[in-house]
Amino acid sequence: MLGVVLSLVGTLAWAGHYLFIRIGMKKGSVMGAILVACLANVVIVVPIGVGYHYPDFGLTPGAVAAFALAGLCSGLLGRIFQYKSTELIGASRTSPVVAASGLVSVVLAVAFLRESLTLPHLVGILLIVVGVALVSWETAADRTGDATPSRDSALLFVFPLLAAAFFGIEPVLVSIGLAQGTPLLIGMSIAIVASGIGFVGYSWWRPAAVLRRSVRSPALSWYVAGAVAGTVSYLAYFGALAVAPVVVVMPIFQSVPLVVVVLSVLFMPAYLERVTWRVAGAATVVVVGATLVSLSA
Structure with missing residues (x-):
């Protein structure tokens, strides 16, 4: 029961994270959102990990490298493309595509970790591809006002697809780091610090005035809400996962796209989130596919 409760809390928090970021993007920027998210992770997660495992951190050079790369992939690059996609096409359309990260994880696990590819894997992958294609088609057609997607609209899906790719790389790198004997919370802390350092490096490519405006933006409260929700999730x-079987936890967490769709219908204004039955149907297909992939892993 504790595992179910934690899974439900995490699912609602991650869905809320999408919507908070969507609202914040109306008056803010990707840079400001990522900065607040990095700070929230550092303030909340790192002290918990360090305090719980002190002084035995179980660090090895291989583990540090793997977790640091995982942090750069998911905490920085994945988040950049996820937030930009949320700004451009909305939360209800971004979340199903990002859920395709499980497909990337499976392909990499088979290629580099020598895991086997089963029939449920293949069925799940097919459903994910179909669902993502449906979301892509519906969004492109919605933007052009007819049934034929334009090239520019289709290009918008580069952002959520890249987010899915970087989020999909993370579990493989985490598996490599855990195989070195490093505790999970310490690995998470390394990933968070690495993503923060990466953000500092990335922000140097932007004028300092842009970063200051992002932090002082009227959207800051929404960024804080999104960052805390993401960290809680x-x-x-x-x-x-620590107290319940994967077969209990993953189906609940994989329902995030559907929760985003429901919350968007209930609470989001139409000018921010236009949810159609096709988007809801596509999200359902992706959720079923992602659940099959996760449970077969």
Whole structure:
């Protein structure tokens, strides 16, 4: 029951994270959102990990490298493309595509970790591809006002697809780091610090005035809400896996796209989120496919 409760909390928190970021993007920027998210992770997660495992951190050079790369992939690059996609096409359309990260994880696990590819894997992958294609088609057609997607609209899906790719790389790198004997919370802390350092490096490519405006933006409160929700979801996810079987936790967490769709219909204004039955149907297909992939892993 604790695992179910944590899974539900994590799912609602991650769905809320999408919507908070969507609202914040109306008056803010990707840079400001990522900065606040990085700070929230550092303030909340790192002290928990360091305090719980001190002084035995179980660090090895290989583990540090793997977790640092995982942080750069998911905490920085994945988040950049996820937030930009949320700004451009909305949360209800971004979340199903990002859920395709499980497909990337499976392909990499088969290629580099010598994991086997089963029939449920293949069925899940097919459903994910179909669902993502439906979301892409519906969004492109919605933007052009007819049934034929334009090239420019189709190009918008580069952002959520890249987010899915970087989020999909993370579990493989985490598996490599855990195989070195490093505790999960310490690995998460390394990933968070690495993503923060990466953000500092990335921000140097931008004028300092842009960063200051982002932090002082009227959207800051929404960024804080999104960052805290994302961190709570992160902790709840790993907490649920620590006390409950994967077959209980993953189906609940994989329902995030559907929760985003429902919350968008209930609470989001139409000018921010236009949810159609096709988007809801595509999200359902992706959720079923992602659940099959996760449970077969």
